Amino acid sequence: MADETSRTAFMEIQGRMIEITAKLKQVQNQMRSKEGEKKRAFLTLEELRHLSDDTNTYKSIGRTFVLEPKAVLMNEQEQKFKDSETAVSSLQSSKEYLEKQKAEVENNLRELLSQDPGLARQIMSMTVM
Template sequence: MAAMDLELKRAFTEMQVNKIETTKKMKMIDYQCDVLKESSKKYEITERGITELDPNTRVYSSIGRMFVLSTVPTTREELKAKQAKCDSLVEQLNEKKSYLSKSLKEQEDHLRELVQQKKDADAS
């Protein structure tokens, strides 16, 4: 019976630590998703803004800390590609968050089983 108590305490402590870590990871994923969604929105707004320009208008694209002369169609395609990349990353992060959530739920279920086994053993 002491081994069962020890195993239960170890599992409970491990589960609490894992829950804290998983919660931190999920909050970080939420933050990253928010940043990516904001960037995607900026790209969308900028792309809509330059659609009104004449195709021969000289525009500048930023590359790091540098600006490069570009055309409106090229810049629009670059903005659409960046927006699509952000959307793709958001989907990947949401899948990762879903996996973490399922993993946490499985651990909680396992802990409940251990507690139930302990109760059954004590009742016997």
């Protein structure tokens, strides 16, 4: 039977692993969202570039469309594109940090289980419901 300190350490490591994994998934979802925004802004910019400067362009505001000059829409889309790029790079660094933390926690878990074979056997005998 594993002693109480090993079991407590295992529970802490397990909780940390769950927390890091949840944060990592959240960052990945945010990255996916920002990549989509970036792509939409890029595609919109590409379509606007093909239009002549005197073309009527409209901006969507909820259910309403408002007449805007092409230059204003171009600036807005360029800003959205830049903001999305910045957010993606920031989220990428967060993702890398969380992946390092996850690897560290996995190593801590392996080390704990190698030091206490009784705990490892006890964990392996548990059934997942």
